[in-house]
Amino acid sequence: MRAVIAEDSVLLRVGLVRVLEMAGYEVVAEAGDADGLLAAVERHRPDIALVDVRMPPHFAAEGVQAALLIRHRWPGTAVLLLSQYVEERYAADLLSGDTAGVGYLLKHRVADVEEFVEALHRVAAGGTVLDPQVVSQLLVRRRSVPLDRLTAREREVLELMAGGRSNAGIAERLAVTESTVAKHINNILAKLDLPEAEADHRRVLAVLRFLGIGE
Numbered sequence: 001m002r003a004v005i006a007e008d009s010v011l012l013r014v015g016l017v018r019v020l021e022m023a024g025y026e027v028v029a030e031a032g033d034a035d036g037l038l039a040a041v042e043r044h045r046p047d048i049a050l051v052d053v054r055m056p057p058h059f060a061a062e063g064v065q066a067a068l069l070i071r072h073r074w075p076g077t078a079v080l081l082l083s084q085y086v087e088e089r090y091a092a093d094l095l096s097g098d099t100a101g102v103g104y105l106l107k108h109r110v111a112d113v114e115e116f117v118e119a120l121h122r123v124a125a126g127g128t129v130l131d132p133q134v135v136s137q138l139l140v141r142r143r144s145v146p147l148d149r150l151t152a153r154e155r156e157v158l159e160l161m162a163g164g165r166s167n168a169g170i171a172e173r174l175a176v177t178e179s180t181v182a183k184h185i186n187n188i189l190a191k192l193d194l195p196e197a198e199a200d201h202r203r204v205l206a207v208l209r210f211l212g213i214g215e
Contacts, residue, residue, distance in 0.1 A: 001124055002046040004029045006037035006063065008055050012107070016050060019110065023117045032056065034066040041070050046077055048124040053083040053090050064090045071098065080123045082107050086137050103129035132159040149191040157184040
C-alpha cells in the first residue's frame, strides 16, 4: 500500500512516516501544504493520503479542501483527515458525499499505534472511520437524538460502530462476546429507527445519517 502524508509539523510528519512504514506502507511522498499534497497525489496516485485539517498558508480549512478535491479527482485514493481538536463541520464536509475510504481522527490517536494502524487499514480498505470523540459531540448537539433511549453501554457501542469497528472489534474493545455486541446493535438500530444492515460499511452510513451527516 502506498501513502502520501500532508502535515506541516515536521516532528509529527516524521512520526507518521515511521508508523506507516512499520505497518507495511510505502510512504511515496511528504508535503507541508495543500499544494504540495495535491501535486504528490497527482504524481503518485497513492492508495491513501493522510491529511492535516489546518495547513499553510492560512491554517484554516486548506487540508479539508484538498481532501475534497482528492476525493473528486482521484476517487481511488482513500483520505484520512487528522485534526488537533474536534471540528464537526470539517468532518461533515468530508463525510457528506461518498464515505467509502474516508476517515476523520484526532491527532492524539496516533499515540496509540495499534489502534491508529487499525483505523488506517480500515480506511485504506474502503471503510469509514469517525473519531469516537466527534461522534459523542454530534450526539450531544443533535437535539432530536433520543439519548434517553440508549443505555450507557449502547452509546459506547454506537460510537465504536461509527468508528468503523466490526462486531469482533467492538467485542474486543469492550471485553464482551460478539453475541452480546450483536444484541446491543440490534437494540440500537431498533431504538434509533435505523435500517438494519449486515455490511459494516452500510451500518456506519446509517449511523452517520442518524447523526445528521450526509442528509
